[in-house]
Amino acid sequence: MSDKNEVKPAAEDSDFVIGRHPAVAALKSDQEINKVFLQEGLKHEAIAQILTLAKKRGLVVQTVPKTKLDRLVSHENHQGVVLAVAAFKYAELDDLFKVAEERDEAPFFLILDSLNDPHNLGSIMRTADAVGAHGIIIPKRHAVGLTSVVAKTSTGAIERVPVVRVTNLVNTVKALKDRGLWIFGTDMNGTDYRRFDATGPVGIIIGNEGKGIAPLLKKSVDEMLTIPMVGEVQSLNASVAASLLMYQAFQSRHPLA
Structure with missing residues (x-):
């Protein structure tokens, strides 16, 4: 029975x-x-x-x-x-541009290079929603996708932030640059992120939790950004680093009067 x-x-x-x-x-x-x-x-x-x-x-x-x-x-x-x-549905790249167009804003995308932790992806989605990012791009292979853990960690942002899953990030970044985006990455040696001006069309690459941005993808970056640290720990969690960069982008797009 x-x-x-x-x-x-x-x-x-x-x-x-x-x-x-x-x-x-x-x-x-x-x-x-x-x-x-x-x-x-x-x-x-x-x-x-x-x-x-x-x-x-x-x-x-x-x-x-x-x-x-x-x-x-x-x-x-x-x-x-x-x-x-x-099953959670993925968007197309054109959908992200459409979101930006509908808001009458310059495109602002997050590009996640092979993140493995669903909690990191969910947290990044939550912050992306908070700052008004137009979408997130992730690879199809060797990376976490949209799961129940991601959905829960995002506290509902998964319903509002479109996510595109692509076969090749390098080719996608090239296509984004052809459509006018400036691509920024993170590195130990780069421009202080507090000087980051995101008023134009931009894409921010966040690297893998352990390996950072893949070498071939790093060659596609227009400018590297550095988050200065004075403590002994010289690295940040991927979602924390992404949040700092996203809020710097937000500040440049919505400066205090």
């Missing part, structure tokens, strides 16, 4: 959104959602909001024990909410 609360594994073309804030963001977006799982016995304002949004969209809502949700998302911190969603 089957358990009425049985949670079946996701299909290969599906993924999960986990956590309360990401779930609310997904339910308010155009994201295709297959089913809503709620932990039984939870009473919270956010849970009530999720239930209301799910019913408004006519979605199937299933109440299950916490242990079943734990198994479903490999014991990630789900906060009692899991959405089974269609």
